[in-house]
Amino acid sequence: MDHDAGGSTAVPPQPPSTTGAAVKEEESGGKQVVVVLVGPPGSGKSTFAEAVLGGSAAGRPWARVCQDTIGNGKAGTKIQCLKAAADALKQGKSVLIDRCNLEREQRADFAKLGNTVHVDVHAVVFDLPAKVCVSRSVNRKDHDGNLQGGMAAMVVNRMLKKKETPLLTEGFSRIVFCKDDNDIKKAVDMYNALGPSDGLASGVFGQNSKGPVQVGIMKFLKKTDNSKEKSSGPKLTPSESIPQMQNHFPKKENLEAGGSSICPVETEKELNNRKTNDDKSIESVPSDISSRTLAFPSISTADFQFDLERASSIIVDAVADILQKYDNIRLVLVDLSQKSRILSLVKDKAAKKNINSSRFFTFVGDITQLHSKGGLRCNVIANAANWRLKPGGGGVNAAIYNAAGEDLQRATKECADTLRPGSSVTVPLPSTSPLHQREGVTHIIHVLGPNMNPMRPDCLNNDYTNGSKILHEAYTSLFENFVSIVQSCMGKNTERALEKPMTGVISPNDSKTKRERTHDSERTKKHKLVQPIMTSNQAREGDSKKSTVANTKTWGSWAQALYELAMHPENYKNSDSVLEISDDFIVLNDLYPKARKHVLVVSRMDGLDSLADVNKEHLSLLRRMHSAGVKWAQKFLEEDPSLVFRLGYHSVPSMRQLHLHIISQDFNSTRLKNKKHWNSFTTAFFLDSVDVIEEIDQRGSAAIRSDEKVLAMELRCHRCRSAHPNIPKLKAHIANCKSSFPTHLLQKGRLLLSSTMHTDCT
DNA sequence: GTTCTAGAAC
DNA sequence: GTTCTAGAAC
Numbered sequence: 154m155d156h157d158a159g160g161s162t163a164v165p166p167q168p169p170s171t172t173g174a175a176v177k178e179e180e181s182g183g184k185q186v187v188v189v190l191v192g193p194p195g196s197g198k199s200t201f202a203e204a205v206l207g208g209s210a211a212g213r214p215w216a217r218v219c220q221d222t223i224g225n226g227k228a229g230t231k232i233q234c235l236k237a238a239a240d241a242l243k244q245g246k247s248v249l250i251d252r253c254n255l256e257r258e259q260r261a262d263f264a265k266l267g268n269t270v271h272v273d274v275h276a277v278v279f280d281l282p283a284k285v286c287v288s289r290s291v292n293r294k295d296h297d298g299n300l301q302g303g304m305a306a307m308v309v310n311r312m313l314k315k316k317e318t319p320l321l322t323e324g325f326s327r328i329v330f331c332k333d334d335n336d337i338k339k340a341v342d343m344y345n346a347l348g349p350s351d352g353l354a355s356g357v358f359g360q361n362s363k364g365p366v367q368v369g370i371m372k373f374l375k376k377t378d379n380s381k382e383k384s385s386g387p388k389l390t391p392s393e394s395i396p397q398m399q400n401h402f403p404k405k406e407n408l409e410a411g412g413s414s415i416c417p418v419e420t421e422k423e424l425n426n427r428k429t430n431d432d433k434s435i436e437s438v439p440s441d442i443s444s445r446t447l448a449f450p451s452i453s454t455a456d457f458q459f460d461l462e463r464a465s466s467i468i469v470d471a472v473a474d475i476l477q478k479y480d481n482i483r484l485v486l487v488d489l490s491q492k493s494r495i496l497s498l499v500k501d502k503a504a505k506k507n508i509n510s511s512r513f514f515t516f517v518g519d520i521t522q523l524h525s526k527g528g529l530r531c532n533v534i535a536n537a538a539n540w541r542l543k544p545g546g547g548g549v550n551a552a553i554y555n556a557a558g559e560d561l562q563r564a565t566k567e568c569a570d571t572l573r574p575g576s577s578v579t580v581p582l583p584s585t586s587p588l589h590q591r592e593g594v595t596h597i598i599h600v601l602g603p604n605m606n607p608m609r610p611d612c613l614n615n616d617y618t619n620g621s622k623i624l625h626e627a628y629t630s631l632f633e634n635f636v637s638i639v640q641s642c643m644g645k646n647t648e649r650a651l652e653k654p655m656t657g658v659i660s661p662n663d664s665k666t667k668r669e670r671t672h673d674s675e676r677t678k679k680h681k682l683v684q685p686i687m688t689s690n691q692a693r694e695g696d697s698k699k700s701t702v703a704n705t706k707t708w709g710s711w712a713q714a715l716y717e718l719a720m721h722p723e724n725y726k727n728s729d730s731v732l733e734i735s736d737d738f739i740v741l742n743d744l745y746p747k748a749r750k751h752v753l754v755v756s757r758m759d760g761l762d763s764l765a766d767v768n769k770e771h772l773s774l775l776r777r778m779h780s781a782g783v784k785w786a787q788k789f790l791e792e793d794p795s796l797v798f799r800l801g802y803h804s805v806p807s808m809r810q811l812h813l814h815i816i817s818q819d820f821n822s823t824r825l826k827n828k829k830h831w832n833s834f835t836t837a838f839f840l841d842s843v844d845v846i847e848e849i850d851q852r853g854s855a856a857i858r859s860d861e862k863v864l865a866m867e868l869r870c871h872r873c874r875s876a877h878p879n880i881p882k883l884k885a886h887i888a889n890c891k892s893s894f895p896t897h898l899l900q901k902g903r904l905l906l907s908s909t910m911h912t913d914c915t
Numbered sequence: 916g917t918t919c920t921a922g923a924a925c
Numbered sequence: 926g927t928t929c930t931a932g933a934a935c
Contacts, residue, residue, distance in 0.1 A: 194925065221925065231923075253925065312925080711926055745926075807926050826927090827920075879919060879934095 184352060185272045186247040187238065188344065189263045191254045191319055192279025193312045195290030197337050201277065202249045204341040211348040216241035220252035235262055242270055255316045257323060264324035273352065275327040276319040277340055280360075283313050317710065321357065321641040330359040357641070443530030443593075446483040447635040448516070448523055450537050450549045451495045452627050453602030453620075457609060463621055465498035470759060471628035472513050473506055477760065479636050484513045485531060487520045520549060521556035524592045531594070533638055535631050538599035540572055540610060553588070553597065560586035561597060572601040574611060575626035579634045598634050602627045618723060706762070708809040715810040719757045732785065738778050740785060747825040747834060748817040750789045750796060754778045756811040763806050764845065764855045772849050779842045782815040786905045789817070794907035799898070800842040803833055804857045813842055818871065818894070818904070820887055827880060832864045835871040841903045871895075 188205075190198040202217045209215055218237045231252075238248045254260035260276075267274040287309045319328050331337045336359060347353065451468065453459035472484055488496050496515040503513060518527035520534055537549045542565050544554030554561055560583040569578045577600040582589045589595060603623040604611050613620045708716075718725055718741070722734045732752065733740035743751040756774060761767065767775065779800060786798035797818040806812065816834060825831060832838060837859040845855050868883045869876050873892035877883035898904050 256924075259924065709926085714926085824927095881919075 185242055185245065185270075186347070186353075187242070187250065187263065187266045187272050187274045188248070189250045189254050189260055189274060189276045189319075189325070190252070190279065191260065191276050192281070193253060193255060193283075193286045193290075193309045193316070195286035195288070195309060196279035196281050197289075197331075197334065198251055198253075198279055201279070201337055201341055202251045205249060205344045208341065208345045209347075211346050211351070213347050213349050213351075214244075214246040215249060215344075216244075216246040217249045217251055231259075231262070238263065238266065239270075242266075242272060247272075253312060255312055257317045257319075260319070261323065264319075267324055267326065273326045274324055275329070275353070276323075276325045278319060278328065278330045279337070280330045280332050281334075283309065286313075318360075320637065321355075326355045327353055328357045328360075330357075332359065442481070442483050444532050445481055445639045446485060446529075446531040447533045447535065447598075447632070448485045448487050448520055448529070448531040449535035449598075449600075449631060450487055450520055451499075452535075452537050452600050452631075453604065453624055454495050455537070455548050456546070456606060457602060457604040458606040459603060459620065459624060460605070460617065461495050461498055463617060464624060465495055465502055467621060467624045468495075468499050468628060469502040469506055469508070471625055471632060472503070473508055473760065474629070475632040475636070476508065476512055482512070482636060482639060484632070484635075485529065486513075486515045487518060487523065488515070489517070489519060491517050493517065519552065521552050521588060522592065531592075533596045533598065533635055534594050535577070535598045535600050535635075538572055538601055540574075540601055542566075542569060542572055542578075542599055556592075557582060557586045557588040557594075557597065561588070565597075565599065569599075572599060574601050574603050575623040575630065576601060577627065577630040577634050579638060596638050598631055598638075600627050600631045622721065706805075708762070712808050715753070715755050715808045715812055716762075719755050719810045720759065722757070733781065735777075735781070737774055738781060740781055743814075745824040747822050747830055748820045749793075749822065750798070750815075750817040751822070752782075752785055752815045754782050754785075754813040754815065758811070761811045762809050763811055764802050764804070764840065764857060767811065767845075767849060767855055769849060769853050772846065775842070775846050775849060778813050779846060782813050782842065783905065786815050790905070790907040794909050796907070797894075798905040799834075799839075799903060800905070801839045802842065802845055802855075804838045804840060804859050805861055814839075820871075820884075825880075825884070828866075828868060829864045831868055831880065831883065832866055835869070836863045836866060838863045841901075843901050843903055 190201065192198050199219065202219070206215050206217050216237075218234050218241065220231070220234050223233045223237060234250065234252060238250060241248045250260075250263050252259075254263065254276075264274055264276070266272060290309055319325055321328060329340055331340055343353070451464060454461055454464045468486065476482070476484070486496060486499055493515075496517065500515045503510070503515075516523070516527065516529060518529070523529045523531055523534070534553070536553045539546055539550060544562060545551055561580065564580045564583055564586075565578075568580050572578060577598050579596055579598050581596050582594055584590070586594075588597075603613055603620040605613055605615060605620060607614070613623075718731075718739060722731070722739050725731050726734055728741075730742045730744065731739060732742065736757070738757055739755045741753055741755065743753055756778060758771070758774060761771065761774075782800045786800070789798070790796055798815055799818055800813060800815050802811075802813060814834070820831070820834070838861075840855065840857070848855050867876050868878075868880065870883070870886055870890050870892075872887070872890045872894055874895065875886065875890075877886055893899075894904060
């Protein structure tokens with residue numbers, strides 16, 4: 154079935170303006186509302202829905218769309234839910250979407266109802282502790298979806314692992330987080346009090362300040378750790394409402410204040426006019442960038458005494474990561490002193506890493522007077538906060554609280570009480586705050602980094618393994634919170650967003666499925682100002698038409714496991730799956746081996762997501778990875794001379810982080826289950842390592858000739874090329890096929906076999 | 916009736 | 926990347 158067609162037809166057309174309901178709404182300014190409930194079983198969604206339905210005293214008509222009962226009292230489909238929601242909206246009712254909706258993809262069609270119909274779409278997130286949800290779903294006796302008893306615990310835990318926190322950019326105008334029953338009651342009361350023509354403020358409400366989320370390699374390495382609740386996506390702020398970004402253009406004074414030979418101050422004009430001829434990246438910086446600029450102090454390097462050399466590397470790495478992911482944001486590292494060592498270290502490292510200096514630069518000045526004294530406009534600034542989120546101490550924290558006045562204390566208290574090291578929280582700064590009025594700061598993001606000072610709380614006693622991880626988390630959290638702010642503001646400013654043509658365009662030849670592309674293109678239209686962009690290398694490849702395959706790829710949370718492993722192998726060195734760790738790569742058993750022996754050599758280089766990112770600079774790395782692969786294949790051949798190995802890369806990998814497959818050609822594995830699995834190892838989709846190395850050497854890039862289309866091709870034996878109708882029949886055939894391998898595989902060392910078996914296999 | 920695939924994900 | 930399952934294919 155063509156999902157897109159089904160999905161779009163289920164979305165109702167806008168009601169004609171001649172209908173009574175529509176006219177009435179326009180006259181009153183009121184809107185129907187679609188409320189998408191987001192939560193696992195046992196989190197209170199149905200109770201909430203029933204309470205809203207049963208208690209709506211204010212006269213707004215509601216309909217509940219419950220997937221567990223939509224099929225004549227039994228569980229139904231998402232399409233049925235969309236249809237029911239459309240019908241209810243046509244009847245002038247507001248709608249509660251009562252299904253789990255935990256993953257972005259699952260709720261996307263509901264979140265987008267507001268695009269096509271004159272309705273607001275809200276998300277109510279039932280963010281109760283996992284324990285509570287499990288205990289409730291285990292104990293209940295009459296669940297609509299028959300999910301109760303022992304199975305419920307497993308289902309809830311599994312679902313929570315996949316939970317993705319809703320974002321305004323998904324199409325929600327309002328997101329409310331309920332952390333306990335009291336919050337749920339408050340939300341019920343609010344919707345009950347909503348009259349037919351009333352509206353609710355836009356924004357994100359009630360989110361707490363959890364730290365950044367690490368995608369668990371443990372899943373990949375077959376260990377489970379349910380104690381760590383995972384979610385993904387940038388954190389949004391708890392806030393009364395997120396105000397629209399504003400640009401402030403008061404008179405420029407004292408523009409040169411704070412300038413130094415190390416970090417020269419540049420005016421907005423100079424920065425915007427600076428040509429990027431010497432920059433390798435392709436991004437441009439638009440003139441209204443101040444609304445998308447974050448100024449931040451160095452975290453943990455002052456009072457918390459974190460080593461400057463290490464800190465500077467972490468800053469540059471985190472900055473490079475976020476700039477690669479998002480276009481049109483600008484980051485500025487600020488320090489008071491002209492002789493600041495951290496600024497000079499960061500500046501040098503950023504230059505070495507070819508970071509576009511108009512998108513990230515260092516700045517000498519007072520972070521609380523960037524505009525009035527420094528001529529630099531930043532709507533968002535970061536604060537090096539303490540764990541209590543209280544004023545005082547010294548340095549940046551004291552300065553920011555002093556400059557922002559009591560408004561900041563009040564606003565902060567509404568958002569969070571405490572902060573743990575490695576996390577951050579966004580606080581919208583009230584317009585009454587002097588810092589807002591004078592400097593145009595609309596948001597402050599409090600960040601807490603690791604502490605190496607024995608006189609301060611949570612001292613890590615020079616444990617830089619842990620400390621570096623926490624500092625990286627702190628910056629990642631900070632930057633992602635910043636991106637969320639920009640995205641929320643862009644979401645409210647769709648028209649302006651649409652007017653801005655972007656350089657980082659998502660290629661129509663993307664590696665995604667049609668369904669994913671459709672969703673992306675819709676998202677891209679609406680939120681074009683902040684979106685993933687191509688790496689400079691990818692852009693160059695595209696320009697020279699060396700590659701026919703798309704370059705931009707959004708990696709799902711499940712696709713990050715190898716990246717996590719590559720960045721932090723020390724955390725996994727005791728795992729049975731990890732066979733070898735070196736400075737350049739890690740060798741591990743594939744968790745889902747598609748043959749008797751199947752290992753991966755994973756590059757540890759950050760930014761090298763797949764073959765599309767590889768160029769001549771990486772040639773020696775590729776050779777070292779190949780040698781490691783050969784070494785392990787030879788070891789396996791000693792153990793079992795009947796095996797034959799092939800080393801290669803997937804043209805379009807599913808997992809982020811460049812990895813080389815070393816796979817035995819028996820394909821004797823219960824994990825090899827479908828056409829995609831088979832074709833990814835036996836068609837042109839699989840690029841032999843020897844050929845990749847040769848191509849990079851000769852042409853500078855890997856010619857990725859096949860995309861995911863070949864994965865849907867007929868099933869053919871990799872030896873005799875005979876075709877087979879389905880996977881079981883193919884597997885039965887390959888278990889017995891004794892044909893020699895195709896000639897080209899026997900050349901250039903594409904196949905590795907035991908010397909004793911050589912004649913048998915050829 | 917059973918096997919298998921393709922798409923959704925209580 | 927997996928698991929689950931409706932319904933297509935046999």
